[in-house]
Amino acid sequence: MAALASFNDYLNRATSGYGVQRHWGAEIATATAAVVGNTLIFAKTPPIYTVETMPSGVTGFRLTNASLYNSIQTGVCILAKLIDMGTLVVGTSFTDGAAMPTVTEGNSSRQINSPILVEMTTAGSGTANITITYTNQDGSSATTPSTAITTTSAAYSAGFIPLNGNDYGARDITTATRASGTGTCTLKFWGVIPLGMFNSSHQIIGTVSNLNFLTEFPTPPLLSAGDSIYLLSTPGTVRGLKGTLSFVGEQA
Amino acid sequence: MANFTTAAPTLDAAIAATATNGMMQRMYYFRSAAITAATTNSGSVSIIRSPQRIQMPSSNGSGISGFIATNVWGFNGAAATGMFFGLEYELGSLAVSSNTFTDGVAMPTKTVRGASITTAASLVFAVATVAVTSTTPTLTITYTDQDGNTGNTASLTLPTSPAINTGFYVTPHLASGDTGMRDVTNISISTGTAGTIKVYGVLPLMISQQPVSPLATILNCMSAPLVPYLIEPNEYIGAYRFGATAAAEFFYGYSLTPETT
Numbered sequence: 001m002a003a004l005a006s007f008n009d010y011l012n013r014a015t016s017g018y019g020v021q022r023h024w025g026a027e028i029a030t031a032t033a034a035v036v037g038n039t040l041i042f043a044k045t046p047p048i049y050t051v052e053t054m055p056s057g058v059t060g061f062r063l064t065n066a067s068l069y070n071s072i073q074t075g076v077c078i079l080a081k082l083i084d085m086g087t088l089v090v091g092t093s094f095t096d097g098a099a100m101p102t103v104t105e106g107n108s109s110r111q112i113n114s115p116i117l118v119e120m121t122t123a124g125s126g127t128a129n130i131t132i133t134y135t136n137q138d139g140s141s142a143t144t145p146s147t148a149i150t151t152t153s154a155a156y157s158a159g160f161i162p163l164n165g166n167d168y169g170a171r172d173i174t175t176a177t178r179a180s181g182t183g184t185c186t187l188k189f190w191g192v193i194p195l196g197m198f199n200s201s202h203q204i205i206g207t208v209s210n211l212n213f214l215t216e217f218p219t220p221p222l223l224s225a226g227d228s229i230y231l232l233s234t235p236g237t238v239r240g241l242k243g244t245l246s247f248v249g250e251q252a
Numbered sequence: 253m254a255n256f257t258t259a260a261p262t263l264d265a266a267i268a269a270t271a272t273n274g275m276m277q278r279m280y281y282f283r284s285a286a287i288t289a290a291t292t293n294s295g296s297v298s299i300i301r302s303p304q305r306i307q308m309p310s311s312n313g314s315g316i317s318g319f320i321a322t323n324v325w326g327f328n329g330a331a332a333t334g335m336f337f338g339l340e341y342e343l344g345s346l347a348v349s350s351n352t353f354t355d356g357v358a359m360p361t362k363t364v365r366g367a368s369i370t371t372a373a374s375l376v377f378a379v380a381t382v383a384v385t386s387t388t389p390t391l392t393i394t395y396t397d398q399d400g401n402t403g404n405t406a407s408l409t410l411p412t413s414p415a416i417n418t419g420f421y422v423t424p425h426l427a428s429g430d431t432g433m434r435d436v437t438n439i440s441i442s443t444g445t446a447g448t449i450k451v452y453g454v455l456p457l458m459i460s461q462q463p464v465s466p467l468a469t470i471l472n473c474m475s476a477p478l479v480p481y482l483i484e485p486n487e488y489i490g491a492y493r494f495g496a497t498a499a500a501e502f503f504y505g506y507s508l509t510p511e512t513t
Contacts, residue, residue, distance in 0.1 A: 003271035006264040039329030039501055040466055062271075076327055076468040078279070078505070104274035106510045107313025115281035160281035160503075168280055168304045194279040194505040197325035199468040216472040217323045217507045218263055219270035221277065234466050 002250060004062055010214060010248060018249040020061060024048040025242040032157035032236040035187070036118050036147050041236035044082075044119050044158040044190070047228035049245055054225050058249035062220035065246040066211045068198045068231075072239045073205050077198040078232040081223070083191035085116070088176040090128050090149065091184045099135075099172035100191045113137040113169025114191035116144075117232070119158040124151040126183030132161065132176040137169035151185040158190075158232065195221050195229065208243070222250065256320040256480040256511055259366035266322065266473075270509050276319055279505035280306065282491060286499045287418040288380075293409035295421030300500045301379045301452070302491040303417055305340060311485050312510070318484040319508035322473040324458040326491075326504030331465040333495040337504060338375065338456040339481055340490030344393075344436035345451075348384055348444035358396075358435040359453050362481050371481075372398035372432030373453025376406075376422040377492070378439075380414040384447030387412045393422060393451060394438035397430045402437065404430060414447075419492060422451065454490060455481050458504070466503075473509075482511055 004010060013019065026045040034041050051061055066079055086097040102111045116132060129146040136142045142164040150157075163170065173189055196211040213220040223229075231241060255265040282302040290298045312318065328335055342356040359371045378391060393406045404427040408420055426433070436451050456478060460469030471478065483489070493500045 003268070005268045005271060007267065008264075010267075039499075040327075040503070074464070074466075076466050080279070104313075105276045106309075106316045106319060107273040108309070108311065108316070109313075110309060112278070115279060160501075162281075162283045163304075166304045168282070168306050169278070192279045194277055194507075196323075197468050197470050197505065199325075199470055214267070215263070215474045217270075217275070218266045218473065218509065219275055221275075222271075 002059065004220065004250065007214065010064065013248040018251065020247040020249065022049050022245045024245065026231065027240050028156055028238055030154040031238055033150055033153040034159055035120050035150055035153045035157050036159045036161045038159035040234050042158040042232050042234055043156050043236065045231045045241065047230055050228045051223045051225050055249065057252050059252050060250040061223045061247040062250060063195060063223060063245060063247055064213050064220045066196060066243065068209045068241065068243040070239060070241055071205065072237055075234045079195045079198065080230055080232060081193040081195060081227055082230050083193070085173045085189045085191050086176065088130065088187045090124065090130065090151065090187060091178045094176045111171050113171050114193065115160050116170050117158055117190040117192055118161050119188045119190060120153040120155055120185060121188050122186035123153060123155060124183060124185030126151055126181065128181035128183030129179045130176060131179045132189065133174050134170040135172040135174065136167045137171065139171065142167055146179040149183065149185065151183040254512055257363045257482055266509050269512050273313065273316055273510040275510065276508040280502065282502040284417045284500045286415065287497050288411050288414040289497045290420055291411055294411060295408065295424060297421050297494050298497045299377060299419035299421060299492055299494045300417050301377060301419040302502050306489040308483055308485055308487050315513050316510045317513045318482040318511050320480050320482065320511055321457040321506055322509040323507040325468050325470040326458060326460050326502065327462060327466045327468040328493050328503065329465055329501040330496045330498060332463060333493055334459065334461045335491065335493040335502065336456050336459040337489055337491040338454040339483060340488045341453045343433065343451045343453050344439050346439040346441060346449045348386060348441055348447040348449060351440055353439045356436065359433065364479055364481065370434060371455060372434045373455065374423055374432040375454040375456060376433050377419040377452050378408065378422050379419045379450050379452060380416055380447055381450050382448035383416040384414045384444060384449065386441065386444030389444050390442040391449065392440050393436055395433045396435040396437065398432040398434065400434065452490065457489065483508065
């Protein structure tokens with residue numbers, strides 16, 4: 001038995017030693033700001049959980065439930081696996097990262113695509129525009145429009161950069177550069193694989209949002225050892241976040 | 253065995269199909285400049301169509317006919333707006349300067365709950381995909397209605413020179429008694445020197461509301477079911493925001509469940 005096959009299968013695993021529960025907490029201690037001109041200001045947390053080495057007889061972790069407590073009322077939180085696609089020290093150098101992964105979806109193996117999330121990792125000063133050259137959703141090379149960077153945005157500030165023309169996803173980033181200006185800062189580019197969406201705007205502070213992947217998706221995402229999970233949350237105010245992630249093991 | 257396209261889908265079948273064949277998970281971010289406001293003669297509701305639209309892969313693996321949108325979410329950066337995305341079909345196109353119509357596709361046949369139906373779009377939009385130069389033109393769309401009657405017309409008086417990505421809600425201007433379009437057979441305009449207007453029919457996969465910003469709408473197959481349209485190879489998914497003219501940002505994502513044959 002390998003793949004999770006039914007609700008009964010889930011119950012069997014959860015009650016026979018194949019359940020895993022991890023608690024996490026994160027804090028955005030400094031107000032974040034727009035990095036690439038978005039009207040919505042995102043904060044990207046550090047990883048809230050990195051999947052550990054698989055126990056014996058387990059081939060992957062199925063995320064079956066996630067909960068979130070958010071210390072501010074307004075805002076949304078995207079629960080996501082992120083792919084480090086590269087780092088740009090603006091005005092100095094670009095260091096390539098990973099491409100978006102090839103996965104099995106619809107019984108077909110293919111490389112997936114993503115919007116490009118831009119995170120401020122080290123704030124700087126001055127004005128600068130950047131361009132990113134990427135492989136688009138169809139496998140063709142393209143370059144983003146020259147986009148202004150707010151070089152003074154606090155660390156963890158993040159936003160999404162417009163792609164070229166009618167492109168809707170990037171498979172890989174090949175290079176990035178400062179197209180104009182003299183400003184400096186350090187940016188990291190991420191690919192986003194969404195796992196779920198928490199909506200805390202409609203709740204009063206103190207309540208907890210839940211995602212039940214078995215009934216709402218309806219199949220839990222499969223995670224492997226080393227995969228890191230993050231939250232992308234709005235708006236740009238200081239906040240504390242905590243919650244729980246529950247998994248069952250995929251059996252060899 | 254097919255699941256969501258049958259009359260009696262089950263959760264266990266969906267879990268098994270997805271775990272065995274792999275679900276499709278994506279997030280998208282689109283941005284559009286401000287648009288031209290609609291009037292009571294052009295749909296009343298100001299609508300931005302995202303210029304980017306997603307095309308599904310050209311093929312799936314063995315035994316998979318397509319995907320079902322079982323979990324979708326979205327939000328945008330403006331309060332007092334809504335948005336939706338759905339399967340989008342280009343029904344026809346008009347080159348304004350020459351008043352020349354180019355036919356598109358008809359609305360598709362879909363198997364829903366075990367029955368094959370010829371769909372008719374009740375979400376129909378005339379969109380300036382290239383900025384239009386024209387003074388309060390009359391746009392006339394000749395179409396086949398939801399029952400297959402041909403030659404019906406919808407007329408809208410557009411505002412002067414609509415900006416690119418401006419969408420006009422055609423449905424309120426259908427002929428009396430009509431509720432949707434199966435096909436567009438002609439589009440004409442009374443005056444104009446530049447621009448392109450395309451007419452799109454949309455089968456919704458998600459409709460959201462956003463009284464405050466940001467407020468995501470999350471729809472899933474268990475608590476807020478929409479019609480489980482099969483999303484087939486090469487089909488397009490388009491995104492729209494309604495209720496404001498200011499520049500728009502679209503944030504949305506989905507988890508799609510594979511449908512077995």
